Every structure is written in C-alpha cells, then in structure tokens.
Amino acid sequence: MRERNNIFGNIDFPLTGLYLLLVVLGWLNIYAAVYNQDYNSIFDITQSYGKQLIWIISSLFLGLLILLTDSRFFSTFAYLIYGFMIVLLLVVLGIGTEISGSKSWFQIGGFSIQPAEFAKFATCLAIAKFFSSQHLNLSLTKNKIIPLILMAIPSGLILLQNDTGSALVYGSFILVLYRMGLSGNFLLAGLLVVFIAISTLMAGTLFVVFLILGLAGLLLFFMKRNRKNIMSLIGLVILGIALTYSVEVGVEKMLGDHQKARINVLLGKTLDLKGAGYNVNQSKIAIGSGGFFGKGYLNGTQTKYNFVPEQSTDFIFCTVGEEWGFLGSTVVVALFILLLLRIVIVAERQRSDFSRVYGYGVASILFFHFMINIGMTIGLVPVIGIPLPFFSYGGSSLWAFTILLFIFIKQDVNRNALL
Amino acid sequence: MAQKSNVSRAQTVIAIFIVIGAIYIIRLFYIQVIDDSYTLSANNNVLRYVTQYPARGLVYDRNGKLLVYNEAVYDLMVLPAQVKEIDTAEFCHLLQISVEGFRERLNKAKKYSRYKPSLFEKQISKETYGYLEEKMYRYKGFFVQPRTLRKYPKAIGAHLFGYVGEVTQGIIDKNPYYKSGDYIGVSGIEKAYEEELRGIKGLKIKMVDVHNREVGSFNEGKHDTASIAGQDLYLSIDGDLQEYGEKLMAGKMGSVVAIEPSTGEILAFISSPAYDPNLLVGRVRGKNFKLLSEDSVKPLLNRAMAGTYPPGSTFKMVNDLIGLQEGLLTLDTRYTCQGKGSSPIRCTHDHQSPLDVYVAINQSCNPFHWQVFKSFINNSGHGSIRDNYVSWRNHVMSLGFGKKLGTDLQFELSGNVPSAETFDKIYGKGHWNSMTIRSLSIGQGEILVTPLQLANYAVTMANRGTYIAPHVVKTIGTSQSEKRVFATSVSTIDKKHFEIAIEGMRQVATLGTARWSQIEGVTMAGKTGTAENPHGDDHSLYMAFAPAENPKIAIAVVIENAGFGSTWALPIASLMMEKYITGTIKRPAVEEKMMTSKLY
Numbered sequence A: 001m002r003e004r005n006n007i008f009g010n011i012d013f014p015l016t017g018l019y020l021l022l023v024v025l026g027w028l029n030i031y032a033a034v035y036n037q038d039y040n041s042i043f044d045i046t047q048s049y050g051k052q053l054i055w056i057i058s059s060l061f062l063g064l065l066i067l068l069t070d071s072r073f074f075s076t077f078a079y080l081i082y083g084f085m086i087v088l089l090l091v092v093l094g095i096g097t098e099i100s101g102s103k104s105w106f107q108i109g110g111f112s113i114q115p116a117e118f119a120k121f122a123t124c125l126a127i128a129k130f131f132s133s134q135h136l137n138l139s140l141t142k143n144k145i146i147p148l149i150l151m152a153i154p155s156g157l158i159l160l161q162n163d164t165g166s167a168l169v170y171g172s173f174i175l176v177l178y179r180m181g182l183s184g185n186f187l188l189a190g191l192l193v194v195f196i197a198i199s200t201l202m203a204g205t206l207f208v209v210f211l212i213l214g215l216a217g218l219l220l221f222f223m224k225r226n227r228k229n230i231m232s233l234i235g236l237v238i239l240g241i242a243l244t245y246s247v248e249v250g251v252e253k254m255l256g257d258h259q260k261a262r263i264n265v266l267l268g269k270t271l272d273l274k275g276a277g278y279n280v281n282q283s284k285i286a287i288g289s290g291g292f293f294g295k296g297y298l299n300g301t302q303t304k305y306n307f308v309p310e311q312s313t314d315f316i317f318c319t320v321g322e323e324w325g326f327l328g329s330t331v332v333v334a335l336f337i338l339l340l341l342r343i344v345i346v347a348e349r350q351r352s353d354f355s356r357v358y359g360y361g362v363a364s365i366l367f368f369h370f371m372i373n374i375g376m377t378i379g380l381v382p383v384i385g386i387p388l389p390f391f392s393y394g395g396s397s398l399w400a401f402t403i404l405l406f407i408f409i410k411q412d413v414n415r416n417a418l419l
Numbered sequence B: 001m002a003q004k005s006n007v008s009r010a011q012t013v014i015a016i017f018i019v020i021g022a023i024y025i026i027r028l029f030y031i032q033v034i035d036d037s038y039t040l041s042a043n044n045n046v047l048r049y050v051t052q053y054p055a056r057g058l059v060y061d062r063n064g065k066l067l068v069y070n071e072a073v074y075d076l077m078v079l080p081a082q083v084k085e086i087d088t089a090e091f092c093h094l095l096q097i098s099v100e101g102f103r104e105r106l107n108k109a110k111k112y113s114r115y116k117p118s119l120f121e122k123q124i125s126k127e128t129y130g131y132l133e134e135k136m137y138r139y140k141g142f143f144v145q146p147r148t149l150r151k152y153p154k155a156i157g158a159h160l161f162g163y164v165g166e167v168t169q170g171i172i173d174k175n176p177y178y179k180s181g182d183y184i185g186v187s188g189i190e191k192a193y194e195e196e197l198r199g200i201k202g203l204k205i206k207m208v209d210v211h212n213r214e215v216g217s218f219n220e221g222k223h224d225t226a227s228i229a230g231q232d233l234y235l236s237i238d239g240d241l242q243e244y245g246e247k248l249m250a251g252k253m254g255s256v257v258a259i260e261p262s263t264g265e266i267l268a269f270i271s272s273p274a275y276d277p278n279l280l281v282g283r284v285r286g287k288n289f290k291l292l293s294e295d296s297v298k299p300l301l302n303r304a305m306a307g308t309y310p311p312g313s314t315f316k317m318v319n320d321l322i323g324l325q326e327g328l329l330t331l332d333t334r335y336t337c338q339g340k341g342s343s344p345i346r347c348t349h350d351h352q353s354p355l356d357v358y359v360a361i362n363q364s365c366n367p368f369h370w371q372v373f374k375s376f377i378n379n380s381g382h383g384s385i386r387d388n389y390v391s392w393r394n395h396v397m398s399l400g401f402g403k404k405l406g407t408d409l410q411f412e413l414s415g416n417v418p419s420a421e422t423f424d425k426i427y428g429k430g431h432w433n434s435m436t437i438r439s440l441s442i443g444q445g446e447i448l449v450t451p452l453q454l455a456n457y458a459v460t461m462a463n464r465g466t467y468i469a470p471h472v473v474k475t476i477g478t479s480q481s482e483k484r485v486f487a488t489s490v491s492t493i494d495k496k497h498f499e500i501a502i503e504g505m506r507q508v509a510t511l512g513t514a515r516w517s518q519i520e521g522v523t524m525a526g527k528t529g530t531a532e533n534p535h536g537d538d539h540s541l542y543m544a545f546a547p548a549e550n551p552k553i554a555i556a557v558v559i560e561n562a563g564f565g566s567t568w569a570l571p572i573a574s575l576m577m578e579k580y581i582t583g584t585i586k587r588p589a590v591e592e593k594m595m596t597s598k599l600y
C-alpha cells in the first residue's frame, strides 16, 4: 500500500494531465471527422470512434500496468525488448499483411497491429540503456557509431516494409545525441542542408549560389579573419555550392516524376489540385475555412464529406482546424508544445542517465510526429503519413505512444530511488 | 560534460520546440484568419447552387382544351474543378457524343469557371437520363438539372404561340432576372406573356460530399428559395376552329383571323404556310429554325399581323360609311355606271344603272364608290382638298385602319393609310386631288391592311361602330380568373349608318358575289375583295360576320395571289363560320375542295 501511494503521489500530474487531455480531444475529433448520422452514438463500437474508446481504455490499463511494474524492469531488459522488437520487424516482413502499401501489419482476428509503432519505444530504451552504461567514453568513435546503428536497424527494417514515414522518425534521435554531447554543428549542418535544398528547389540554383556567396562575404566582414576561420569559410562555401548543384541534379536525374511532382507541389511551383497536391490542398482548405472561431463542433463540411483524405488518422488535425478554428488549432499546438517542454523539464530533473536519455527520446519522437503531421496538413512539410500522437485514430499508435510516455512517467516516479 | 553546457543544450532543444510551435501558429493564423481564399474553396467544394426552374404556365383554349404543356428534360451540368478521371468512352456513349466533343465541352466549361457549374449537354431526354442516372455517382463533377420543354399535342397555332428560346447576352445584360441558360419567350404569346408564363426561379443550396453525392441542404435550407410555377393562360382561341382553319388553309399562302365581335376575343389566328410548333423546341430548334427561315414561302412570317395587303373591294363600305356620316351620301343618292367603259375607274360587273348604295355594295360597283369618294374629297366642307382628305383619313383610322389595334400579341404591324404629308411628298403640296388618289376609293393604291385589321373591320361592322382591341388571352391563372380588360374604340361613324352598309353586305350573300357560298340557316354579311397588287396575281379577300342579326363571329380571309375573293377566301370563311356557328359542315364537297387545293 505504501508503495502504491508512493507511485501515485509522485506521478507528474502535468504530464499525465496533458496526456489525458490530448487523448480525449483526439477521440472527440475522430467522432467529428467520421461523424455518421446513422451511428450517432460516440460509444458505437462498430464505428471508429467507438473503437478508439476501447483503445483509450485499454491504453489506460497499459499505463497503469507500467506504473505498477518495477521501474528497473525497463532498464534491465532494454536490450532484450529491443531485440524482441527487431525480431518482430523481421517476422512482419515475412508473414505480415499489407495494408495500404505497407507490409507492416500483423492481422489478428479483426485487429491489426503494427510492430513499427512499438519499435519506437524499444529503440528509445536501447539508446537510453547504451548511454547509461558506466564509464562511457563518448570521445571514442565506436561509442558514437553504436547509437547510430541502434537507430538504423529498426529504421532500415521499417523502410523495407515500405513505410517511409515511420522509418524517418528514427532520425529524430539526433536531438538525443545532441543533448548527449554531439556537436551542435551537426544540428546546424542538418538545418543548413534542409534550408539550402528547399531554397534551391524554390528559388533556383543561381539565386542560392549568390545567396551563399553574399552571406560568406558578410561573415568575412564581421568575423575574426584568421587563417583557420577563412579556410573553413571557403570550405563551407564550396560545400554549400556543391550541395546546391547536387540538389538540382538530384531532383532532375534521380527522382521519378511522381516524387518530382510532389516536391513541386509542396514548394508551390505547380498547382496540381487533382494529383499530388490534392491531399494537401483539401487539407489546407479544410483548416483554412475554419476561420478564427471555427465552424463549430460537428459542423465541419470538408472533413465530414470526405474531401479530406485519411481524416481520422493522418489528417485528423484538419477536423480541429475546420471545426475549432484558429483558436482551437492554437490550443492543440500549444498543448503539444507544453507536453514537449514538460518532458524536457522532467528529463532534466532525472538523476539517472537512463531516465534522462529515455525522456529525450520520448520528446524527440513526439516532436517529430507533431512537426511532420501538423506541418503536412498546413502545407509546410511534404506529405509523410505518420500519425499525430494521442490524436489520430488507431490502436497500435495509441498503445505505442502510451507505452512510450508511461515508461518515462514511471522512471520519473522513481527518480529519487537509489540507482 | 560540463553541467552548464548541458543546461544550454536543453534550452536549445526547448527553443527548437517553441520556434516550430510558433511557426505553425503563425502559419495557422495566415491560412485561417488572413487568407480567405480557403473559405471560398471550401464552399465551392461542398456547396452546389442548383437553380430551381419553374414549369412554364400551360395554355388552354376557350373551351378548356390543353394546347401547350411541358415535357421534362434534363440539362447535364459540369463543375470542372470536381471532374476526375472517368470512363470517357462509356460516358460519351451514353450521351451519344464524340470523345472530342467531350473534351471541347469540358474545356469550354473550364474556360468559363472551374468552380461554377456550366451546361455540358442540354436537354437530355427522359430515356437517356434513365441510363445516365444509375451511373451518375461514377461521373464526379457532373450533375443534372431538370428543365421543361414545350410540347404541343396538336401541331397547330405555331404563329400564335410563338416559341421559347435561350436568353441572349443582350437580354442578360438588360434584365438581371435572366441568367445564362435560361429560357425566354421569343415570339407569339410566349413573348407577350413571358412574365406570367415563366414563373419565378428558385435556388437550392445543397451540400455534396467528395463523391459528388448530395448530402443535404446548406444551413437546413435557410437560404433556399422555392420556384414558383408559371401561370396558366386561358385563350380566347377555339382550338377546334383553329385546327379546322389550318386544314382549310393548307397549301395556300395567307391568313385567317376570326374574332368574337362582342368581346374582341380572337377565335382563330391562322397564318399559312404554318409549321409544326414542336419543330422549334429543344435541341432541334436551331436546325429547324434555319430550315424554316430559308424556306421561300416564309413559314415563319406571321401573315395575320405582319402581312399587309391592299383591302380591295372589302374597303368600299368605308367610303359609303364616311359619305353617309357627312351627309354626302343618302339612300336616295344614285350614280350611273358605264360598266367596263367607266372612267376614270372601270367597273368589273354588269348591273343596273343608275344604282343606289345597296346595289353598289352587293355588285361591288367601282364607279359608284369613286363618285362617293370624289364628292367627299372635293366638297365635304372641311376646307381645302387636303383638309378634306385629312378628315377622310381620320374616319378611316377610327375604323381601325392604319394603326396598331392594341392587341396582346407582339409584332403587330399598323398597315398603312397614307397621310396627307405622304401625298405632299409624292406629288408636291397642292399638286394632288381626288383624281390623283382615286385608287383609295376602291381599296387600292397606297392603302394596306393586315388580316387582323380586316377581321377587326368586320367586327366594327358587326358592332355598328365599336370594337374592343382584339386579343387572345381571356384569363390568366384559372379559367375563372378575372377577365382581362382591353380598350374599346368607338368610330366616328354613327350607328345608324352601319345598318345601311350591313344591309348591303347581307345582299352580297343573297344577290352578290357570295350567293354561292351561303350557310344553310345562317345569314352572312360580308364583302369579297380581289385586290390587285404589284407583286403578282390578285389576292383573294373576304371579310364577313354572321349571323347578321346577332353576330357571333367576324372573320377575314386573305389568300395571296389566288384571284377572285369569291373563289377562295369566301368559301373558306363561310366554312369557318358554319363550323363555328352550327358545329357541322353541310357542304362536304366545298370543304374537300378547299382542303385539298394547293395554290402555291
């Protein structure tokens, strides 16, 4: 009894509160997105909103189960869980069922389970376990490579399942690595590559080359002009220009027409509203038509009448935007940011490296999902089909995100326990 | 690792989260609050404005027989923005159009607007729509709009009804009620009673889903307006008489107009050659209109109101009436006639001489009427010859000549009673006199009348000097609605003088040219005319009313280039009157001859 009181007394209420709020909001929006007058009870389990309620209740049980589990269980068996998930990913490649182009599902009775969703927390555990090893010397190249391999294995297997979106999620661990001491230059370089690539595609090669030269000139004027700085500046300029040209060549030569079309649509160069741009356009229309206050709950027309594709899963944010307007959208965005900030704050107060690294892993994964999912609905990010955590319809993803978060909450509950 | 550096790294991560969150909120503000084009697109996605076309009013004859009704057809509309990959071959096959035709139409629609519906294929028959309807869900971006087309159970009354066409840009610019694709009456009563017949369009705003299925009304139909059906017209036309007259006129160029004298209600309104009004309906209209307009016998010309003819001898009573009114002619007046040797106008008949006004009418004596006319122009005491002529013309026009009668139909011509100014222009002021314009005494020369005016002249005779503007619509809405009121005109001639002219006209039927065309048991009062015209053979004319003592019908018949009035116009008119008054025809041989003779 004492221990149980201890658990619930130490639970981080902002985290669990935000979790519950997002899950319930998600459920209400799924109801609105697929609202069907013939089945208008939100508890009707023949409809996705009824099913989602079952997923929510079972998730709460899962969460409770995790809270009641010994916190050392997860750090002790981290590699085992990771290994088990890798095996599952291999098995699903062999005997999995293909659903909408991705061979990543286990079909059990009427339910489908996607191991890729669960591989996220497993990888998170493995990386946390790795960084929590005593006497870890991060200056060794070997020790920089191993976490990358831990990320790459599930990512590669998921890529083989033809689920690009979920594979990309593992790239988000770069934030964990950064926090654990990876040079900030990597983060910066990553941002620069993305910036140069996008601006090349949008504004053209020449423009970007001149932009790089211009920026270099400005830097040259303001920085300390010693030999080392000048040399690295020249190196950066050459790299930048080379990247600019390779982006151009890459798009022209390497990409198929389909991908090129998608990129052009994203960049606003073409307005193909029926082909590649259809989803994004309809999604922007749904959100944009919400106005400041929204059309009101269940009054959305764009999502209800199926103009928005995947409106209960990947494009669930459209329902928020259309029915709750700018006000509601801002609240949801703010809730996610608050959740992320809370995770970082809670992670920073951990005494064990395992818990802290795990916490950063949770934040990275949730952030990536949030950024890509909402970004694509408002036309800022290419359409990559990954769910909005806690919001999107789907058992696997809700379970997986719940497990991901509750392991962290459990670690936090026990933060004062002896290591 | 230094603790300080770790804290700053945590802050960097937090900063990244906040920056992305801020960018997204700014972006949301832009697309949701600032840029309203998304709202517009959303409405275009989901709202479909469907015009509710009212059914045009029906048209009944004076006995409640249906003459014009509506048939349902469907306009296939397209919303280019919603058109997706469809089975073009199947679609084209159903519509019986070519694939090129399909593309052309779609491109034209796109050019007009991607988000507004435009007409893809008009007036699809009920049968074709039957096939199409089952498959509509597969053709995203397409939907149908019910319309109605005119249908005429009997192929009669083409010139009377006129036809309905699509509005032109000129009409749309002038009248905001009309939108592209609307129908409008172009001629006949369809034009004259357009506002009553068309009804009022309604608008339904419907919501559609992505599959182009209607999923309900917008805002529970708060913005919808129902269409209001057009009002029915109850005509004065007698459908059976009209049909009978058209049969009699088959193969003849000209016109028959019959009017009920006491009311001015037009009983029959025939222009020949006619055409089946069903030809100018719907998709075949364009093609048929071209064929009809190129036909040398001008079937599109409404000769009853837009054909003008010299009245010839039918006009002689006018001079008599004016002479009687001004006291220049009395029952005691006698003039001599030298028959064919008469000067300046010879007579075409052999008869007693000297003769009085009755004989002059029933024998249609030219010299007598020339004398009457001359005495008026030279000595009627209104002043100069020119003043006398002006006075003569006023009398003539008071009988409904040389002016529009104020009928409810469109495109009525006024005919011609030349003004003094016209003669001044032709001959010079002061250089013309009764001799110069002597042809007017026998209804020749510059004077021109329409068959409608000629019939109205018979009406005025029957009414002893008054007429109500001839019209075809009795009531609007129901047969019991309030009768439409038309102006009554009173001529300058006293009632008693008409009795003399009418007696002359009765004698035409008993002693004169009409004696071979009498109706058993019914007394006609009428006058034939054989009008010379510069364009060919004489026109055959007859105007009459019957029964003489209690007129039920007044009629005018004009047959172009057919010769004597008594040969063609008179028998046709007498058959019409016999049919209308007695209901049967007791002269089948005459009827047979009239119906089968082809004169052009």
Ligand SMILES: [Zn+2]
Pocket (backbone or CB within 6 Å): B337, B338, B339, B347, B348, B349, B351, B364, B365, B366, B367, B368
């Ligand atoms: Zn004579």
